[in-house]
Amino acid sequence: MSLNSTPQSVRVHIGIFGKRNAGKSSVINAITNQEAAIVSDVLGTTTDPVFRPMEILPIGPCVLIDTAGLDDVGELGKLRINKSMDVLDKTDIALIVIDSSIGICEEDLILTEKLKLKKIPYILVLNKVDKIYDKSKLIENVKNKSNAPMICVSSRDKVGIEELKKEIINVMPQSSNDLKLVSDLIKPKDFVVLVVPIDKAAPKGRLILPQQQVIRDILDSGSTAIVVKEDELKDTLENLNKKPSIVITDSQVFESVNKDVPKDILLTSFSILFARQKGDLDELINGAYYIDKLKDGDKVLIAEGCTHHRQSDDIGKFKIPNLIKQRSGKNIIFEFTSGTTFTEDITQYALVVHCGACMMNRNAMLSRIEKSKSLNVPIVNYGVLIAYTKGILDRTLEPFKL
Template identity: 55%
Template sequence: MNDTPRSERIHLAIFGRRNAGKSSLINALTGQDIALVSPVKGTTTDPVYKAMELLPVGPVVFVDTAGLDDEGELGELRKKKTMEVLHKTDLAILVLDREVSELEQTLVREIKEKNIPLIGALNKIDQGEVTQEQIKAWEKMLGIGLCPVSALNKKGIEELKRLIIQALPDEEDKFGIVGGLVSAGDFVVLVVPIDKAAPKGRLILPQQQTIRDILESDAMAVVTKEHELKETLENLGKRPRLVITDSQVFLKVAADTSKDIAMTSFSILFARYKGNLPELVRGARTVERLKDGDRILISEACTHHHQADDIGRVKIPRWLRQRTGKLLQFEYAAGYGFPDNLRDYALIVHCGGCMLNRRAMGYRIQQAIEANVPIVNYGVLIAYVQGVLERAIKPFPGAVLAWEEGEG
């Protein structure tokens, strides 16, 4: 609870050939032996995530990847996992070991196509002189600048850090979870059910993050359960600017919150914060077009123990069948993988994505758009099937426009 969650950390991914010194470079940048180093090629197999503080950047995640030149059947699978890391990368660092080939050139092209900031690090300069002419030739081949470094003796590491800071995406335009919705001095009421699905001794991650964001907005967070909401509103002494609810108690919260108070859900807030809320509203609108036999993908970004009345595996399928009256087929995906066969589905229902960073969630939505498959998240769908979506998206003009487009 006291650590910055991985999904809120800047993802710095290290790419390069086997034994180019990727793991050694992570250790040099962090000043810690956090990555396993060995002269044996292929030491790093699957992507390895290391969360830490990189001063003066702040909380980051370094992603150490398998070599681009990995070999064999397993090597091909490892390279596929390496390329999947791009979907969540905020900044890529390409590590070279005195060689540039089609492998590096192909990777650079793909990184640029995804508009990911990229830095080149020419490692192992301690092993012999490299001329400026050779460096310029490699830079021309790749179309990027190269920072000469030695992960072994730390030469050039401070300059590489400076380049990382300069290349990081500008965070000034990134709005917060409640950005634009509340102002200093506002009251915000959060409705948090405590039931058998609630984790013992703590709030779930979206609730924690929302409270923190409200406080950073110099507003005041009041937390209550759904059965105490009416009493809370009556005793508050001031009308709250916003009521935020867990999606599963939407109907009760809507009934107990007067129409002149803005109301939405944690999941809808995160749909805007990390994804594309208007696109998810459009996805909800397609529910009425589902037909008998349609396949629905329920996708979750994390793996967890499923309760008897699990939201993704029990409640949402039940609500969709009740709403449509159709015989629908449900399939499930969990964890960081996302199926390749999206075109096989009539609808994708995604979780709130609290375990994914912004780029990863955006990638999943874009994949659905490119496959021409509607996508919606849990909170938007629940609000839709319970008839409260129009009210829940009123604070968001873009989502309201998407809703009105669906009525046309």
């Protein structure tokens, strides 16, 4: 990732849906004003979802997600449609592209019902209006079937594209980028101490994304960020002329940091900050208590939102399972998943333990929490779990009770 790039996790995710040859890829090219997607008259040109990070004025940093046709056919076509539906879990705004010469179809209406259930704002994009004579009749027909916002466009002639961009902004929901990490907990000119271990799991020559984002949020608030390693924390706190308003640590060194930070200084972790910003902190806290209810033979899923090379002491593969076994005293079966896929059968697990989701957008993380909640499977994230097993969860939640 370029140092100047906006992380994909904080970009608005715009899903482009519609039947085959409705002009989804052409609409993407018109919005971006470049040949970003392959356009062809051949049905089913787009197969798997394609994620395209973009900077589009006046929308800003976003991800356009090109999907397969909702009317794809055959066994392979069903798989492609399922992949397109999976995209809904990551979508902030949906564009349903409709061929104006055909009008709104059953597949489009089925999708609108799914979007309503998921509370995802959507826009009906009536494409290819250059091919019809009576636009008003088309609009009336669509309005009789759906009361969603609609925009008439011609991706070929670039008609209606600016209006579409404006409508995207009008329906844009609050994103995780609008939700604060730490700046709502501090005041301008406050000191914030960040504890960043440098071990073999740390990326060479740079800080990991959660640390970068927290530092940026602190600086944007007009406060001062002081970054130290865990073995430098005690001396740093003793030598500061001003008491820090809060100490934020990597969860893996919670125990030692807790001992070094005086009780009159607030303490939390990067992972807990992200649990609050990206997900449902209360639900993740509830999940922590289920560790004490685990039984011999229970299965626990360790889920991560990205893929990375695992070290010999990887937090998800080794440290979290060891903490759970030590706390529960039970013989637990652990399974692991990473990347964009979650799991098909979550009911087989007694508990889901998720990473901090720094590489996922808020909708993606919330969809995983909601799926777990709806099936009565408790879910917790790394930071909350570590704080709970170390007996310091209440302390790490104090900053959010003020």
